Amino acid sequence: MFERPKAGQRALLVHLQFPGADFESDRQEFIELARSAGAEIVDVIGGSRREPDPGLFVGSGKAQEIADTVAATGAELVIFNHALSPSQERNLEKIAKARVLDRAGLILDIFATRARSHEGKLQVELAQLQHIATRLIRGWTHLERQRGGGIGLRGPGETQLEMDRRLIRDRIGTLKRHLEVVRGRRAQSRKARERNSVPTVSLVGYTNAGKSTLFNALTGDATFASNQLFATLDTTVRRLALKSGETVLLADTVGFIRDLPHDLIAAFRATLEEARDASLLLHVVDAADPERMSRIGQVEDVLREIGALEVPRLQVFNKIDLRDSEAPRIERDEHGAPARVYVSARTGVGLDLLREAILERLQPGLPESELVLPPSAARLRAQLFTQHAVRAEAIDEGGNFHLRVAMPYQRLRGLCAAAGVPPPPAPAHLIEEWELSP
Template identity: 70%
Template structure:
């Protein structure tokens, strides 16, 4: 056993090529992650295996090579670009005589540095504690000692390990209560937007695809944006100005990445729900990235994991300034609906076309004409219909009610009427059915 060092940034990186992985792109992303965490990379040790070794992940021969590199360069930690089990981390630390960090721990460390808001810090702390709770038995010799001695403390006592576990369990329970309250506030805000019929557009995408820069270009905001992994973590919501849509909001969410730790996804549930509850997702894709299609699949996997895979999506090919042969504009699907928009958030090229595409995707196809009687008491419903630009004609009858000719999609019209306590017009086809049955 050894006493783990409490600090240190001098790192040896270990990256194995496993079946089905792209070695070059994964290796480069791994190095960028290490730099983002503040590590000084001394060397990168590569290799390949058909499957991970149960005890050391890399196998005994490769582990000895890593140990020699750590000793020669006096590295303070070894970072593996793979998820390691607690026993693998423990075995590697015994052999390498330095701290060992897996991919999940590395990403958690970056999130801990980036979190700025109170909510973000709570989410990261929860993820870290959940990650740590399975990894307490390590090289810390004090964890085996019993708490005892002194008046009132003699007897079998409680081991330090048990104390640490209990303290972590208590803190996790407290954090979950706080985050559940945060989740409740977010849900109430979403309900308020739904009552006001405010459509929500949410940005999603692989980290460093340019989401925050696009957010700033669409909202004229000055939120922090930088060309680095996980530049921003905290969800930001701003008003979004669109043609033909009176009001809408845009939400910028945390970036995704391959093998995003499950603890992190669970902790950021309240934040990620902004994507799941959105009316439209803007999937931002770095068009200059040669691995962009693999990134798209990885983002889609995370969206499926959080239940957002059924939300309508508009792809945004960003950074076309890095590809001179790609022109800004809208690409449409077989039904003529906007499917993809090419833009440059940095030079604000194609942003107007993107606004038009968003507005078109938020406008339902099934607009139909209906006659509706709105009593004087339901003035809010009348105002909402005018806000939706759905009123085509209006006449005031003898009872002071408004006879309206409206044009909009039926499900939304029925929902507005029911919320206002007004009888909605018959659904399309209902009148014909009644006449067919002889009902006048």
């Protein structure tokens, strides 16, 4: 046994290749993750295996190589780019005489340093506690000591390990209760937006695809954006004005990554539901990333896990300024609907096309109303046409305009009130909600 160091930034990285994996791409991402956590990388050990060793994950020879490198470099921490079981971590620590951290622990550590809001900090703490709850029986010698022996503390007591486990269980319960309150508030906010027929568009994508930069470029906001993994964690929602005069809510969400820890997905459930309940997802892709197609699949795996795969998606190929001869454009699917938009959030090229594509993808889902306007309401009629809200029009013998309009009902009612024109009847689902409201 050994006393585990309380801190340590000097890290030895271990990355093995398994069948079907892209070794070099995964290795480079691993190095970026370690740097994002503030690690001082002393060396990177590679290798290949068909399958993990049950006891050490690596073979005994590779484990000894790790121990020798730790001794030679003075590494305080060994980080694996793989998921390790608690027993594998414990066995490796005994051999290496250094603290061992797996990929999930590394990502959780990065999230802990990036969380800014109260909600984000609660989510990260919950994920960390759930992760370490099964990893308490490790190199801490003090955890085996009994409480007792002092005045007022004599008796069998409980071991430090048992007390730590109990404290963790209690804290996990408290965090879950707090996050349920947060989740309830988010659900109420979403219901309010639905009542007001305000569509929500959520940005999703692999981490470092440029989501926050795109968010800032579209909304004029100043959300922190940086060329690093998981630059922002906390969901930010701002209004986005489209060319029609329509307003939608744009939400910037946490970035996804390969093998995102399940504890983290569970803890961030309230945040990720912003994506699941959105009217449209903008899947931001780094157009300059040679692994972009693989990244698309990995993001869709996470969307599937949180139940958001059925939400309509529009792919946004960002960073075209880093590619030669890549022009801003909209690519359409077989039905003629926008499927991909090529833009550069950094230079602003193609953002007008993106706004047009968002509007086109949202308009089919907007509620339609039948509106009759007298000839004196020509100004309101012109407004509706300017906002691209008119789906069909007919004129009767008295010169009245019969319009079929697609826009949020609350907004249409406001326009009618401003023009002094009776609004059309409210949709049935809104009448039911108003009747049920206290």
